[in-house]
Amino acid sequence: MLPMLTVQGAPGLTYLNGRLCGETGAVALPLARDGIQYLEVRPFGLETAGTALCLRLRGGCLCDGLPSGACAVQWPNGHIAIELRHEPPDRPETDGAPPALLDAWEGPDGRYLLVSEAGAASFGRSAAEAVFLPVPAPGQASLRPLAQRGWLAAEGACGAGRFAAVLQAQGEPALLACASGLSASVDGQGALHCMEAENDLVGHARARVWSPDAQGRYAPRQEEIVWQYGGPRWPQTPRETARAWLEALCLGASEEASGYLAHPERQEDLAARIGVPGAVVDLPAEGEDGVRLGALELVRENVAVVRPFAFALARRAGRQGPWLIESVEALPCVWAR
Known part of the structure; x- marks a missing residue:
């Protein structure tokens, strides 16, 4: 072929x-x-x-x-x-619509504006020196000063849910940190908190915290996996169970992954064989029975392969849904021959 x-x-x-x-x-x-x-x-x-x-x-x-x-x-x-993929321009293209002022702050060095224009957010005293925030479709937002001199917190709604940023309003404006997700905020010490959805079946999310060092440079300080909806939404079908197991491998959640198996003691061996998938993808059915899913794996720069797996499941109530995985089999690949 x-x-x-x-x-x-x-x-x-x-x-x-x-x-x-x-x-x-x-x-x-x-x-x-x-x-x-x-x-x-x-x-x-x-x-x-x-x-x-x-x-x-x-x-x-x-x-x-x-x-x-x-x-x-x-x-x-x-x-x-x-x-x-074609790279976007350094500055967002305008669509002719007038900019909208989201908020402003008056400081010793002038009046700093947080502006929404053509689906992008910018911050500065003028268009010539404005810095752009990597925020999708910004909406209503506000500015407030932080304890650090000349630093502002920007918080508001956006296409991803909420965004938060730490901005420098002392001399030329600067973007110090920015994140968007299900929730985003800046605390009184200038630490940036954000929760991003993993967009998986069970409802995981990733909570991250960035904080500045003594020189004012931001770096990630804390990260943990949490539940997007306050608790898990366990799978209810064979295909959902197989997908939830692979997605747990993606996150490194070995304890959760073992809960989808009829023989949890095999989790370590299966994880060693499959590795850590980059993502889980559906495979064309091609008329076969059973559950087949693919694990996406990056093998070279900007090149990924899909490794196919077949799952056998049994209807047996467990603590993570009504189905358990009996076996996982790697399927042959044309490109691996």
């Missing part, structure tokens, strides 16, 4: 070894299992630069990493999916 390549990215024309093959996202391109293939994408938009990649394959698998702006996933059936 020959590997098949698909390309996602900005709308444009795809060329393989100099031959026009069609538009991005619309065609599957057969590749030789071994050798070098030259891929080129020419976007329709003049504002987007084209991309050229040299793909070296051995046994149907990519041998080298990909440069920044491109990533690839090698699927078990020989499908290689490449996505081209």
Whole structure:
């Protein structure tokens, strides 16, 4: 079976070894299992630069990493999916809408403004010196002074839920720390607290704390896994149970992972065989019975493979749901032959 390549990215024309093959996202391109293939994408938009990649394959698998702006996933059936990502500009593009003032603070060095414009937040005394906050879709927000001279806390709503930032309002403005998630706040000592959802089935979240050192440099000081909803939402089906087990491996939650097994004593051996997945993905059903899921693993720079696994489960009430995993079997991969 020959590997098949698909390309996602900005709308444009795809060329393989100099031959026009069609538009991005619309065609599957057969590749030789071994050798070098030259891929080129020419976007329709003049504002987007084209991309050229040299793909070296051995046994149907990519041998080298990909440069920044491109990533690839090698699927078990020989499908290689490449996505081209175009870097955003240093400053957010404006859409013509007037900026909205979120809050202001008057200090010895002038009036500092927290502004929302074109879906981005900025802080400063003027547009020329403004610093941008990495906050998606900022909403209502406020500024307040901190104990450290010239430091302000910015807190408010955003597309991710809540955001918080520590800003310097002494001379030229500066962004000292910023985070967004389910909740975010700055305490009276200037420590930044944030809880980010893991977006998994059971409802884990990651609570982080950043605090400044004597020189005012922020660094992570504390991190722990907590429950997003105050408690777990245990899986109720065989597929959910298998996914919850793999996601527990992703987080390094070995005690929780063992609770999904019919034979918890096998947890250590299974974890050693599978490792720590980067993510869990669904596999095409292809008409088979049972539960099959993939573990995403980064193998080279910007290149990941999907390792497929089959699960056998038994309906047996446990403390973490009505199903328990009897066995986990690694499935063959086209790219691993």
